[in-house]
Amino acid sequence: MxxxxxxxxxxxxxxxxxxxxxxxxxxxxxxxxxxxxxxxxxxxxxxxxxxxxxxxxxxxxxxxxxxxxxxxxxxxxxxxxxxxxxxxxxxxxxxxxxxxxxxxxxxxxxxxxxxxxxxxxxxxxxxxxxxxxxxxxxxxxxxxxxxxxSILWRNSDSLNSIKHALCTAKVLVEAKQSGVKTCKKCGSQTSDLNLHVISKCISLKKTRTTFLNSVEKQYSCELSNFLKGCNSETFLRTILNPRALDIYDIVEFLQKDFIQSAYTHMPKKIVISGDNISNVTK
Ligand SMILES: [Zn+2]
Incomplete structure (x- = not known):
């Protein structure tokens, strides 16, 4: 049972x-x-x-x-x-x-x-x-x-947001990977494919920049600067964990809106490019 x-x-x-x-x-x-x-x-x-x-x-x-x-x-x-x-x-x-x-x-x-x-x-x-x-x-x-x-499930009230929450959750629960993997998008060798794809991959730089610009334009310059300046692990954790945004005192509906925006800009394209994550957005 x-x-x-x-x-x-x-x-x-x-x-x-x-x-x-x-x-x-x-x-x-x-x-x-x-x-x-x-x-x-x-x-x-x-x-x-x-x-x-x-x-x-x-x-x-x-x-x-x-x-x-x-x-x-x-x-x-x-x-x-x-x-x-x-x-x-x-x-x-x-x-x-x-x-x-x-x-x-x-x-x-x-x-x-x-x-x-x-x-x-x-x-x-x-x-x-x-x-x-x-x-x-x-x-x-x-x-x-x-x-x-999880806040991922609690904030998902439409089919689209559920799809993005599913992508994010899969990255979140990915077990520690063993050995070195190759990113099929840019050819880099990495021991942590999720970290690489979300925070570092050069071929997704444009997507990342678009996302950061939209954060700056629509939500918070401070948050955008923080994401631009932090290390790759912190960037990944901030994207995966909306609670980290509490420090910016963004009111709830804006925070939720930001999370949806982050899903739209980041994980969807990343999931498609990462072979280690099943493609639930297709
Ligand atoms: Zn790559």
């Missing part, structure tokens, strides 16, 4: 199958499928612990839970040990310990909020650790910093 879930996340965003799962899921704001399964098991626990105490189901659950606790939380199989394991995983076990003492449990809303926060915290922490320990995420983690729907 987890594998199918991951595959669905990649298919939805038109990513290749080899795309890192942490990238594909986080760009949609999705946690792993196990998070949803755990959440439902925990919500069921709240139902069991708050149903009327004269019901046989509650009585039987309480009996088995106390039996399990008296046996030092061992010697049982099924739902109770499973949910106890999940509670420990998310640092929520103290709530069951409290229930064993008092027979009182959180109400539905409180419990849902507690579970939501605990699950999110756990998975975000593990996601961040993987981001910081793997070279594949070096560029990605500076451009997509948390598990929430």
């Amino acid at each position: 987890e594998r199918l879930f991951r595959l669905a996340a990649k298919c939805i965003q038109h990513f290749p199958r080899r795309t890192r799962t942490d990238m594909a899921l986080s760009m949609l704001g999705w946690l792993p499928a196990i998070a949803e399964i755990d959440k439902r098991k925990l919500n069921f626990l709240q139902k069991l612990c708050t149903m009327p105490s004269n019901l046989l189901t509650r009585k039987k659950f309480n009996f088995r839970l106390h039996l399990y606790a008296n046996r030092q939380f061992s010697g049982q199989s099924g739902y109770i040990p499973d949910v106890c394991r999940i509670l420990r995983k998310y640092n929520l076990f103290h709530i069951v310990e409290s229930y064993l003492q008092t027979a009182i449990f959180l109400d539905k809303l409180q419990w849902k909020r507690t579970v939501f926060n605990a699950i999110r915290k756990y998975h975000t922490q593990h996601w961040s650790e993987r981001m910081n320990s793997d070279d594949d995420f070096v560029r990605f983690k500076t451009l997509h910093t948390d598990i929430s729907p």
Whole structure:
């Protein structure tokens, strides 16, 4: 199920199958499928612990839970040990310990909020650790910093903007490339084809200049000068990450307009010229 879930996340965003799962899921704001399964098991626990105490189901659950606790939380199989394991995983076990003492449990809303926060915290922490320990995420983690729907998807409200967002996202999630590649447009040798095509390729200089001129004319001279003067990596990251534009205090609609403009001027032509990226704009 987890594998199918991951595959669905990649298919939805038109990513290749080899795309890192942490990238594909986080760009949609999705946690792993196990998070949803755990959440439902925990919500069921709240139902069991708050149903009327004269019901046989509650009585039987309480009996088995106390039996399990008296046996030092061992010697049982099924739902109770499973949910106890999940509670420990998310640092929520103290709530069951409290229930064993008092027979009182959180109400539905409180419990849902507690579970939501605990699950999110756990998975975000593990996601961040993987981001910081793997070279594949070096560029990605500076451009997509948390598990929430990517601004690329949030700003795409027309077919055209979706096409450009798909191109940009594919560059964003491209894994670290090994070996030297040749740019088919200018013949240069490069170890990072995306960086070369977007920031350096001589044969796209005219396209790049047109884009920078349009930025200067329509939006911000300061932004244009920044893009002209920065190094190739910063140029690439600024183009791929609209959040970087926050420093220019451009109001939201202009910022969005700029992003659309950037897609129109840059990635579309670059994607067509880069053989490493499938051509979704055709
Ligand atoms: Zn080139």
